Amino acid sequence: MTHPFNRRDFLTGVAGTALAYAIDAPAQSASGPRTNITVRIDRDLAVLDPAARTGPWDGNVIRCVQQRLMKQKPNSSELELDAAAEVKQVSPTVIEFRLKPNQMFTDGFGEMTAEDVKFSFERIGLPAKDAVATYKNDWLYLTGVEVKSKYEGRIVLSQPRANLFDVVIGDVSGCIVCKKAVEQRAADIATKPVGSGPYQVVSLERQKGATLKRNPAYTGRKPYYEEIAIRFISDARTTDLALRSGELDFAVLSPSAAEPLRSVSGLMLNEQPSIAYVWLGMNVEKAPFNDIRVRQAIRLALDVDQMLTAGYNGKAPRLNTLLPPQILGHWREAPVYKRNVAEAKSLLAAAGVSNAKVKLLILNQAAYQNMALVARALLQEVGITVEVDSQEGGTYWNSGKGDVGKNVDMFIVRFNGKHDPNFIMQWFVSKQIGEWNWQRWNSPEFDALFAQSAGELDQAKRRQEVIDAQKLMDKSAAFVWLTNETNTLVHRNWIKPAGVPGWIDWQYDDWTAA
Amino acid sequence: MVAGRSARADETLRYLSSRLVTTVLIVIGAMLLLFTLSSIVPGDPATTLFGPQATPELSRRFITEMGLDQPVLVRLWRFFSNVAVGNLGVDVISGRPVTSLIREVIPYTLILTFTALGFAALVGIPLGIYAATHRGSALDNGLAFVSVAFIAVPSFVVAILLLLVFSIWLDWLPVLGASRTGALGDEIKRMILPTLALALGWIGFIARLIRTSMLEVMNEPYIRTSRAYGLSRCLVTYKYALKNACIPTITLLGLGIGRLLGNAVLVEIVFARPGLGRLIYNAISERNYPIVQGAALVVVVLFVVVNLIVDMSYSAIDPRIRHGAARAGARA
Numbered sequence: 001m002t003h004p005f006n007r008r009d010f011l012t013g014v015a016g017t018a019l020a021y022a023i024d025a026p027a028q029s030a031s032g033p034r035t036n037i038t039v040r041i042d043r044d045l046a047v048l049d050p051a052a053r054t055g056p057w058d059g060n061v062i063r064c065v066q067q068r069l070m071k072q073k074p075n076s077s078e079l080e081l082d083a084a085a086e087v088k089q090v091s092p093t094v095i096e097f098r099l100k101p102n103q104m105f106t107d108g109f110g111e112m113t114a115e116d117v118k119f120s121f122e123r124i125g126l127p128a129k130d131a132v133a134t135y136k137n138d139w140l141y142l143t144g145v146e147v148k149s150k151y152e153g154r155i156v157l158s159q160p161r162a163n164l165f166d167v168v169i170g171d172v173s174g175c176i177v178c179k180k181a182v183e184q185r186a187a188d189i190a191t192k193p194v195g196s197g198p199y200q201v202v203s204l205e206r207q208k209g210a211t212l213k214r215n216p217a218y219t220g221r222k223p224y225y226e227e228i229a230i231r232f233i234s235d236a237r238t239t240d241l242a243l244r245s246g247e248l249d250f251a252v253l254s255p256s257a258a259e260p261l262r263s264v265s266g267l268m269l270n271e272q273p274s275i276a277y278v279w280l281g282m283n284v285e286k287a288p289f290n291d292i293r294v295r296q297a298i299r300l301a302l303d304v305d306q307m308l309t310a311g312y313n314g315k316a317p318r319l320n321t322l323l324p325p326q327i328l329g330h331w332r333e334a335p336v337y338k339r340n341v342a343e344a345k346s347l348l349a350a351a352g353v354s355n356a357k358v359k360l361l362i363l364n365q366a367a368y369q370n371m372a373l374v375a376r377a378l379l380q381e382v383g384i385t386v387e388v389d390s391q392e393g394g395t396y397w398n399s400g401k402g403d404v405g406k407n408v409d410m411f412i413v414r415f416n417g418k419h420d421p422n423f424i425m426q427w428f429v430s431k432q433i434g435e436w437n438w439q440r441w442n443s444p445e446f447d448a449l450f451a452q453s454a455g456e457l458d459q460a461k462r463r464q465e466v467i468d469a470q471k472l473m474d475k476s477a478a479f480v481w482l483t484n485e486t487n488t489l490v491h492r493n494w495i496k497p498a499g500v501p502g503w504i505d506w507q508y509d510d511w512t513a514a
Numbered sequence: 515m516v517a518g519r520s521a522r523a524d525e526t527l528r529y530l531s532s533r534l535v536t537t538v539l540i541v542i543g544a545m546l547l548l549f550t551l552s553s554i555v556p557g558d559p560a561t562t563l564f565g566p567q568a569t570p571e572l573s574r575r576f577i578t579e580m581g582l583d584q585p586v587l588v589r590l591w592r593f594f595s596n597v598a599v600g601n602l603g604v605d606v607i608s609g610r611p612v613t614s615l616i617r618e619v620i621p622y623t624l625i626l627t628f629t630a631l632g633f634a635a636l637v638g639i640p641l642g643i644y645a646a647t648h649r650g651s652a653l654d655n656g657l658a659f660v661s662v663a664f665i666a667v668p669s670f671v672v673a674i675l676l677l678l679v680f681s682i683w684l685d686w687l688p689v690l691g692a693s694r695t696g697a698l699g700d701e702i703k704r705m706i707l708p709t710l711a712l713a714l715g716w717i718g719f720i721a722r723l724i725r726t727s728m729l730e731v732m733n734e735p736y737i738r739t740s741r742a743y744g745l746s747r748c749l750v751t752y753k754y755a756l757k758n759a760c761i762p763t764i765t766l767l768g769l770g771i772g773r774l775l776g777n778a779v780l781v782e783i784v785f786a787r788p789g790l791g792r793l794i795y796n797a798i799s800e801r802n803y804p805i806v807q808g809a810a811l812v813v814v815v816l817f818v819v820v821n822l823i824v825d826m827s828y829s830a831i832d833p834r835i836r837h838g839a840a841r842a843g844a845r846a
Contacts, residue, residue: 038694044796046608054563054607134564134572187609206618207788207796208692229694233786234796237674242689242786245681394557394801397565404556415566427566436566 036227037495037511040239040251044232045210048193048201049182050175051124052134056416056504059172061210061230064509065195066175067220069097069117070165074498074510077326077419079170082220083112083196085151087169092160092457093141095169099151103196104217105178112176112196114153118145119179121155138173160455162462163420171418171505198223198509207232212508224512243267243490250491252503254367255315258488268493273317274485275324275417275502277424280360280375283408284478285440288353295477297347298410301382302375303339308483311371316483321470322424324484326501328459329421329466334474344382357385361399361411364390368412371482375412386410400438411438412482416504421466422454428473439478446472533825537818544814545593548807549586557801558582559606579606580803593807602808607800612808615793620812622692623790626781627774630709631767634716639756639763641717642724646759647751649729657721664718670780673711677784680707691785708785712777716770720763727759734758761828768824772817 043057050066053059063071067083081087086098103112125139141157148154157164168174181194191204198220199212209230214223231248233239236257242248244264253261255271262269282289282298289295308316321334348354360375362368369390376386391399400408415436417424427436429447434440446469453465473479487503498510560568560576581589596603602612641661645654680687691708693700731737732755740750779791790809797805 052609134560134567134569137569190608191610205788206615207792208694211694231690231694231786233690235783235786238677238689238784238786241677241682245685245689247688247690393799394555394562397561398557401561435570 035225036229037225037249037492038229038231038247039508040231040233040242040248041209042232042234042236042239042252044207045204045230047190048204048210049190050120050135050172050177052190053172060506060508061201061212062172062175062193063197063505064199064212064223064507065193065197065201066177067103067112067195067197068170068174068176069099070170070174072170072500072505072507074507075501077166077500079165083176090154092455093157095155095157095164097153097155100219101151103219105181105194105196106200106215106217107181107194109178109181109194112178113150114145114147116179117153117176118147119182120176121145121174123177123182124173135173138168138171160457162454162456163422167418167420167423199228221509223509225508228508228511249495250489250497252487253490254312255486255488256313256366258490259313261490266493268489268491270489270491270497271315272487272489272499272501272503273324273326274487275326275419275424275504276414276485277319277322277324277417278412278414278482278485279319279322280410280412280480280482281439282410282478283406283438283440284442284476285406286409288351288356288358289409289478291351291353292477293347293351294353294356297344297351297353297382298379298384299337299477299480300340300347301344301384302337302378302480304337304480304482306378307371307374310374311367312483312485315488316485319481319484321481322428322473322479323421323466323470324417327417327419327421327424329453329463329470331467331470334470337480339378341381348382348384353383355383355385357387358409359387359389361389361391361396361408363396363412363414364392368414371412400436402434405434405438405440408438413438414485417484417502418504419500419502421462422450425450425453425466425469439476441473441476441478443472443476533822537815537822540818541811541814542590542594545807545811546586546590548810549590549593552803552806553582553586555801559801562799562801563607576606579604582803597811602811603804605802605805607802612804615805616790616809616812619788619790619793622788623775623778623782626705626708626712626787626789627771627778629705630712631716631770631774633709634713634720635763635767637713638717638720639724639760641721643728643751643756645721645725646728646732654725657725661718661721664714665722667715668780669711669715669777670784672714673707673781673784676707676711689785691782691787704785704787708781708787711781711784712774715777716774719766719770723763723766724759727762728755731755731759764824764827768821771820775813775817 041057043055045058045061046054047058048062048065050062053062069082069084069087070079071082072078073080083099083103084097085100088096090096097117099112099114099117104110105112121139121142122145124133124135125142126144127133127136141159141161143156143158146154146156176196178194182189185192185194193201195215196218198215198218200215202211202213204210209232212228212230214226233242236253239248239251239253240257240261243251243261258269261267280302282295284290284295304318308314308318320336321331323330360372362372369388372388372390376388379386399405400411415427426432428441429437429450430442430444433442449465449469449472453462453469456462456465489497489503491497494514496512496514498507499505500507558573558576560573564572577583581592593603600613602616604611605615641657645657648654677689681689687707688704691704693704737750737755740754741747775791778789779795781787782789782792783795790813794806794809797809
């Protein structure tokens with residue numbers, strides 16, 4: 001007996017297949033290893049143009065779409081040649097380069113030449129008069145790029161720059177864009193980048209993220225993953241669930257958000273010390289903090305370890321000086337202040353301060369709120385009443401600027417770092433008062449050491465200058481260093497991610513299978 | 515007859531004109547409030563986004579580009595002058611037109627909101643009818659409890675619970691609410707949980723409202739008369755009673771659009787789904803006012819237009835309103 005295939009059979013079949021697919025899909029995505037992966041970013045991609053990028057999340061994509069003369073080796077801050085066959089520092093202010101031939105830009109924009117290098121660097125460092133370049137300071141002291149031949153050129157500076165290679169040539173501001181493409185696409189270049197790097201952007205959608213595909217024309221080391229989907233997920237809880245369900249393969253989370261994922265089969269937690277730095281600062285211009293004894297008393301009244309336990313579940317390393325251990329010039333012998341209530345009280349008495357009421361400004365995030373609450377309790381014991389002023393990002397980041405900044409008492413703040421001491425130190429010079437030097441700390445000696453170390457090409461001398469600068473910061477007692485944080489990388493156990501130590505700069509093109 | 519129809523048309527036209535004026539006033543009022551707030555709230559996109567990298571020149575440039583250095587009324591005038599030619603401004607960060615950003619995300623929000631509302635009506639109305647026609651039954655009491663529970667629980671809590679059950683424990687549906695590939699089947703699958711999260715509270719609302727309205731209508735003399743004439747219970751309930759009981763629900767659905775758009779922000783964040791709400795939320799965090807203004811205008815217009823449609827639909831559903839309007843027109 002035969003059974004004719006009717007409409008009902010067809011619908012049942014379709015429904016069954018759809019259901020089977022629906023049930024099976026997440027499981028499929030969780031199985032590996034694969035050649036396509038999905039990673040999470042917590043800020044939306046906005047501008048994929050090196051000259052107008054909005055932050056490291058844009059930079060991480062730009063660095064694998066565009067080549068640099070030199071780039072960091074996988075999982076290292078050390079540089080190796082990328083688009084250049086040779087880079088030579090011929091004098092403290094002149095760097096010569098020679099490009100590798102046949103490095104082709106995507107979308108048929110032709111071969112990379114020294115003209116493109118000149119255009120790329122000068123549009124950031126020497127913008128047109130009416131233009132405001134966000135990253136102009138990256139190319140500080142650039143007087144121009146001279147083109148010698150199709151592949152050769154010279155970068156000429158007005159003054160030596162110690163960090164030119166680490167934070168400029170090897171970073172996003174050193175990315176080589178296609179002159180013709182930028183001129184042709186104008187504003188669209190921000191969302192339709194043209195590059196010669198290991199990946200190309202095949203889709204970019206607001207609030208969703210981007211999809212990167214291996215660039216077949218790339219002449220360098222072939223990336224392992226054929227496709228990388230970068231998903232913008234702002235919520236840590238959603239990230240947790242997407243990692244569990246197998247829809248996401250990689251995310252960087254705070255230690256407390258990552259901890260519950262430790263027991264999930266197939267996932268790995270990899271804790272990496274960060275180069276972001278967090279501290280409690282005091283406005284030295286405002287009473288009672290204008291008296292150094294009050295600042296010293298506060299430093300002694302606080303217990304940094306207790307604050308870190310509250311803020312980071314004890315998973316963040318303590319920082320005792322400005323520069324984290326990974327950075328050149330880290331002051332290893334910096335004093336580790338222990339809580340001493342008696343001494344704090346006597347310093348306050350000597351300063352004639354009793355029952356002081358102060359405000360502690362923080363960003364409205366759990367880690368800072370928890371640390372602020374501990375600080376409040378600890379300072380209460382020495383007779384200082386703290387009101388915690390928790391602000392959302394937009395308001396918070398403007399609190400220390402201009403005349404408004406004069407009213408700030410104390411604050412907890414976090415800055416992102418780079419693998420360069422001067423990049424980290426730059427926010428504490430007197431010129432930054434009213435901008436990012438919220439302590440309003442004015443030290444001509446610090447300024448001088450900063451300027452000296454910025455141009456010092458001798459590493460040993462530079463290290464010493466940077467340490468001396470940190471000693472001045474310690475002497476001011478305007479800073480209570482808290483932590484350089486820990487980033488927890490959560491990923492499938494078959495992925496081996498790569499990033500410049502500190503994990504602000506990821507190296508998608510060097511990710512491989514474990 | 516012809517005179518009556520013409521009077522009705524005049525009345526409708528007058529009504530539409532007055533609503534249009536109200537709509538314009540609402541939009542101007544809402545934008546005035548928004549512009550005033552943006553002048554008071556501290557912060558600029560450069561500082562918020564770039565942090566220490568933001569130079570004073572860059573902050574100033576953003577402030578100038580957004581017109582924040584101008585008086586509120588000047589900004590408002592410029593904004594509406596641009597809107598009149600279809601220009602909602604430019605995103606100061608990416609340099610892209612705000613209209614194109616809105617165009618990219620608005621389908622997500624509209625599909626989510628209207629699917630959720632449709633789903634809520636589809637489930638809520640039969641539940642409400644059942645509860646009304648089986649008053650005092652175990653199911654009626656159970657539905658009352660469930661409805662209140664659905665109303666009381668915020669949609670983002672429902673969203674997380676749904677994710678835990680359907681994505682993690684049962685592994686049936688994806689966590690992320692938007693497809694990477696854009697394939698229709700995948701998009702539909704990824705919409706199920708966000709829709710449910712948004713709709714559940716409304717199912718409760720609609721069910722309670724329909725139940726109450728139905729009970730009220732069922733006691734009306736015309737229902738008794740219809741039954742006395744021998745019309746079937748089913749016909750009376752579903753054709754005559756339900757039609758009238760639906761009117762308050764339609765009002766609720768109109769007003770609900772605003773609330774749903776608000777709740778959609780949280781659902782969009784939890785499911786990492788693009789949408790108008792998330793666009794506004796992120797833009798506020800970044801102090802990217804051109805996006806906030808453009809997107810807020812779209813939301814206000816959307817809300818007002820939906821409510822206008824709802825108002826207009828009354829007369830189509832309820833002949834008493836239609837005839838009342840005609841009589842008023844004839845008297846005039």
